[in-house]
C-alpha cells in the first residue's frame with residue numbers, strides 16, 4: 001500500500017515528515033510512504049507579517065489541504081501549533097498525532113552576548129526577534145526593556161540570519177535588526193540539528209507554550225477509511241488528549257493563528273492538568289487559568305479553562321490583537 005504525504009519543504013517540516021514515515025514503516029509492514037514537497041505561499045513571502053491572510057496557519061496549510069481533498073495526497077504533515085484552532089476544516093480530520101516533542105520555548109543568542117548580560121540589563125539595549133504575538137508578550141514580561149522586532153523564516157534560516165547579523169526586511173520596504181536574540185521552539189531547533197544553540201530553556205511557568213507546540217499532526221480525508229486505520233496505528237494517546245484540551249481553549253476563545261494565547265496540558269495517569277493564558281502584546285495584561293480534570297475528557301477541561309479565561313476578560317485582549 002502506498003501513502004503519499006505532503007509537507008512544506010523546510011528542513012524542519014521534512015524532518016517531521018520523515019519521523020512520520022519512519023513510524024508508519026515500523027507500524028505497517030509493506031507500506032510505501034512517498035513524501036511530496038510543497039512550496040507554500042507562506043514560505044515564498046519572507047517579509048510580510050502573514051497576518052492579513054488568515055495568519056501563519058492559513059498561508060502554510062491551504063495548498064496542501066486542497067491536495068488531500070482532491071485525493072492527490074492521502075495525508076498532510078502539519079505542526080499542530082500552526083493549524084487554525086478556531087475554524088473547521090471541512091472534509092478533513094487529524095488522523096494521527098505523534099508523541100509530543102519538548103513543548104518549551106528557548107532563547108538563542110548571537111555570538112558575544114551572554115544570558116547574564118541580557119538578564120542584568122532586563123533586555124534594555126537589545127533586540128529580540130520573533131513573529132509570534134505570544135512570544136513577544138512573554139518576552140516583554142521577562143525582559144521589560146527589550147525591543148521586540150518582527151523576524152521571519154524557517155528555523156535554520158532564522159539562526160543563520162542572527163549569526164550573520166542580517167537585517168529582517170519588512171513588507172513596506174524597510175528593515176529591522178539585526179537581532180541579538182531569538183525565541184524559538186525547542187522541538188523545531190532540535191529537528192534542524194541546532195539544539196547546541198540553546199542558551200536558555202524557558203520553564204513552562206515562565207513562558208507557556210502555544211497550544212499544540214511540539215506535536216506533529218497528520219491530516220487526512222475524513223472519509224478515507226483505509227488511511228485513517230493506518231494513521232490510527234501511530235496515534236499517540238497522550239499527545240491526542242493534550243491536543244484536544246489545548247485546541248478546545250482556542251476554539252472557545254475564537255483564537256486566530258497568531259493569537260496571544262498559550263495553552264499547555266500534561267497527563268499523569270488518569271488526571272490531566274491544563275494551563276492557558278491570554279496576554280496583550282506589551283505583556284502588561286495577563287490572564288492565566290489552571291485546572292485539573294479527567295484525562296479521558298480533555299475537551300471538557302479545555303472548555304472549562306477557556307470559559308474561565310473569558311469570564312476574566314480574555315475576549316477583549318484577543319479582539320484587540322486581531323489583524324484588521
Ligand SMILES: NCc1[nH]cc(CCC(=O)O)c1CC(=O)O
Pocket residue numbers: 056079080081082155183184185187188212213214215216
Ligand atoms: N511557526 C513555525 C513553527 N511551527 C512549529 C514550530 C516548532 C515545532 C512545533 O511546535 O511542533 C515552528 C518553529 C518555531 O516556532 O520556532
